[in-house]
Amino acid sequence: xxxxxxxxxxxxxxxxxxxxxxxxxxxxxxxxxxxxxxxxxxxxxxxxxxxxxxxxxxxxxxxxxxxxxxxxxxxxxxxxxxxxxxxxxxxxxxxxxxxxxxxxxxxxxxxxxxxxxxxxxxxxxxxxxxxxxxxxxxxxxxxxxxxxxxxxxxxxxxxxxxxxxxxxxxxxxxxxxxxxxxxxxxxxxxxxxxxxxxxxxxxxxxxxxxxxxxxxxxxxxxxxxxxxxxxxxxxxxxxxxxxxxxxxxxxxxxxxxxxxxxxxxxxxxxxxxxxxxxxxxxxxxxxxxxxxxxx
Amino acid sequence: xxxxxxxxxxxxxxxxxxxxxxxxxxxxxxxxxxxxxxxxxxxxxxxxxxxxxxxxxxxxxxxxxxxxxxxxxxxxxxxxxxxxxxxxxxxxxxxxxxxxxxxxxxxxxxxxxxxxxxxxxxxxxxxxxxxxxxxxxxxxxxxxxxxxxxxxxxxxxxxxxxxxxxxxxxxxxxxxxxxxxxxxxxxxxxxxxxxxxxxxxxxxxxxxxxxxxxxxxxxxxxxxxxxxxxxxxxxxxxxxxxxxxxxxxxxxxxxxxxxxxxxxxxxxxxxxxxxxxxxxxxxxxxxxxxxxxxxxxxxxxxxxxxxxxxxxxxxxxxxxxxxxxxxxxxxxxxxxxxxxxxxxxxxxxxxxxxxxxxxxxxxxxxxxxxxxxxxxxxxxxxxxxxxxxxxxxxx
Numbered sequence: 001x002x003x004x005x006x007x008x009x010x011x012x013x014x015x016x017x018x019x020x021x022x023x024x025x026x027x028x029x030x031x032x033x034x035x036x037x038x039x040x041x042x043x044x045x046x047x048x049x050x051x052x053x054x055x056x057x058x059x060x061x062x063x064x065x066x067x068x069x070x071x072x073x074x075x076x077x078x079x080x081x082x083x084x085x086x087x088x089x090x091x092x093x094x095x096x097x098x099x100x101x102x103x104x105x106x107x108x109x110x111x112x113x114x115x116x117x118x119x120x121x122x123x124x125x126x127x128x129x130x131x132x133x134x135x136x137x138x139x140x141x142x143x144x145x146x147x148x149x150x151x152x153x154x155x156x157x158x159x160x161x162x163x164x165x166x167x168x169x170x171x172x173x174x175x176x177x178x179x180x181x182x183x184x185x186x187x188x189x190x191x192x193x194x195x196x197x198x199x200x201x202x203x204x205x206x207x208x209x210x211x212x213x214x215x216x217x218x219x220x221x222x223x224x225x226x227x228x229x230x231x232x233x234x235x236x237x238x239x240x241x242x243x244x245x246x247x248x249x250x251x252x253x254x255x256x257x258x259x260x261x262x263x264x265x266x267x268x269x270x271x272x273x274x275x276x277x278x279x280x281x282x283x284x285x286x287x288x289x290x291x292x293x294x295x
Numbered sequence: 296x297x298x299x300x301x302x303x304x305x306x307x308x309x310x311x312x313x314x315x316x317x318x319x320x321x322x323x324x325x326x327x328x329x330x331x332x333x334x335x336x337x338x339x340x341x342x343x344x345x346x347x348x349x350x351x352x353x354x355x356x357x358x359x360x361x362x363x364x365x366x367x368x369x370x371x372x373x374x375x376x377x378x379x380x381x382x383x384x385x386x387x388x389x390x391x392x393x394x395x396x397x398x399x400x401x402x403x404x405x406x407x408x409x410x411x412x413x414x415x416x417x418x419x420x421x422x423x424x425x426x427x428x429x430x431x432x433x434x435x436x437x438x439x440x441x442x443x444x445x446x447x448x449x450x451x452x453x454x455x456x457x458x459x460x461x462x463x464x465x466x467x468x469x470x471x472x473x474x475x476x477x478x479x480x481x482x483x484x485x486x487x488x489x490x491x492x493x494x495x496x497x498x499x500x501x502x503x504x505x506x507x508x509x510x511x512x513x514x515x516x517x518x519x520x521x522x523x524x525x526x527x528x529x530x531x532x533x534x535x536x537x538x539x540x541x542x543x544x545x546x547x548x549x550x551x552x553x554x555x556x557x558x559x560x561x562x563x564x565x566x567x568x569x570x571x572x573x574x575x576x577x578x579x580x581x582x583x584x585x586x587x588x589x590x591x592x593x594x595x596x597x598x599x600x601x602x603x604x605x606x607x608x609x610x611x612x613x614x615x616x617x618x619x620x621x622x623x624x625x626x627x628x629x630x631x632x633x634x635x636x637x638x639x640x641x642x643x644x645x646x647x648x649x650x651x652x653x654x655x656x657x658x659x660x661x662x663x664x665x666x667x668x669x670x671x672x673x674x675x676x677x678x679x680x681x682x683x684x685x686x687x688x689x690x
Contacts, residue, residue, distance in 0.1 A: 029463075033463075035466075089649060090649060093652070094462060094463045095379075095381045095462060095463060095466060096648045096649065096652060098381065098463060098466055099381075099597075099600065099644055099648040100644060100645050100649045102597055102644055103641040103645040104641065104645060105641075106637055106638075106640055106641035106644065107637070107638055107641035107642065107645075110634055110638050110641070113634070113637075114634060223594070224474070227467070227470055227471050227474050228471075230467045230471075231467065231471055234467055263482055264478070264482060265478045265481065265482020265483065266479070266482065268474070268475050268478045268479070269475050269478075269479050272471055272472065275471070276451065276454055276455065279454075279455065279458060279460055279468075280454060280458055283458035283459055283460050
């Protein structure tokens, strides 16, 4: 029983990391249909922001608290720059967007290597987040994992509320559902796109801050994370958030279970096969916006 | 797909917009055939006479390596350039071919009943794993270098194309396949060599690979295979099937309404591309003497694509020349300025794909004031309206 719960929580915490990374993609890819391969480098930017802040702010706890908004703005600004300079020109060509942003991600990685050096760097975690919570039954849960889970859930809640209740959210949803109709109704779609991109990229920055709690920061940290996150959005279905939330946790648990029963590498293959099998059943993802479009 | 984000109205700035829809390639008129023959003769002379005479053994070995990359590029040119399937996982097929060949050569090096050296090194194994055994026979291993990747491509392709998973979704899925393959190879270190891969391959069907003469022989084999693949590709893209493939790329739904099955059309192109990548991997092994996860993962897989984009994705020769040029530039630049190459490579992706989607071949066509039909139709007339064509491609 303990083992079962332990695995379940491992899965949930893998899922929380996935969710935090995928949430930004659910906005930029899911809502705007833009494949931004540089999203992983925005995560890296968030992580390095934490590192830089820790050089000047000595208290690990305080620097983490400061890093969250700063990383959000840093990564968000990078996203807006990318949107304005390149992606805006490529909305009709999603596959080309993928390759162009991959090029951007290569350059950002090399930039990180030149600025911070190739070796990984490490941040200090606040004392509060280094311990474990002991649960009855001999089960322990790492504090940093709990923090990430809470951060992921808070981000989902904030984003959901923002999309549901604020005027900005209403505009974003309008553009997602019917861009032309939104445009003729007086919604400045280009500005909405930019704001959406800012939010999505900013969420990548938050994910980067969270990841500093789990491991070292390196120039290539984004590359491996990004593919799993894209899969989450593809399987969850685009145009809404709940699919990504459910799928992130489901994939996390599947990964943890597979890892427990076999090995890490076999678990990855199991997850891939499961995704292909799932897409046989629901090629559009878990939830879809119903449209009358052919494609 | 859910298709809720049609393109904004104001993005008709892409250079591609200028060129009209894909004109069907002229069916082998007398002059065009003659020109093609002359082109092939010129290419053969270049590869078989000029290059071996001018280049040192070291440079020739490098060229052999580039030509292997070019073979993968030819396949990507078919799948992506003509078929619109951006496959970011060609490294998987390259790797399958490469590993099949390397396993056979390792076993041949070890002699009958022997085991590859690394298996003893990493411990525990007393005897050859079951799935290694068939590779001892060249009659199994050689066909496997091509058929194994084709089978994997067929399996994945028949599942996803039939369910209309396409565009970016397919690209992401193919990239995930590359990630899964690499993790699997590294995880099974005892039987696959792990991160190091299969290294230190000494012989090639009885010939010693350290001997420069034999290295030259490998180069000639590679050059010959590349020319054969090019001839095959030309036949393919000039055939009715080739036209259908372009039609599927530009308007999948319309092709479906005409009574064809786009899934099968795409599947053939994908499987052919996989076979070419497998063959390239198999020939890469004797040319370079190593196959490892670092050569077939996510990053190399997407690097295969950039050469194709630079040369001109939908042309016959563009992918080959682009792949060789990019690989050459990479060696030349990273020898001297290691960091600079990464910036340049990134810039190449951005500039070529965003501003010159037809690649260098489109400059050539522009100079000759001819539309080679190389550009995907992006703003064609359609009974469903202009925007729908874009959507089909986007979804």
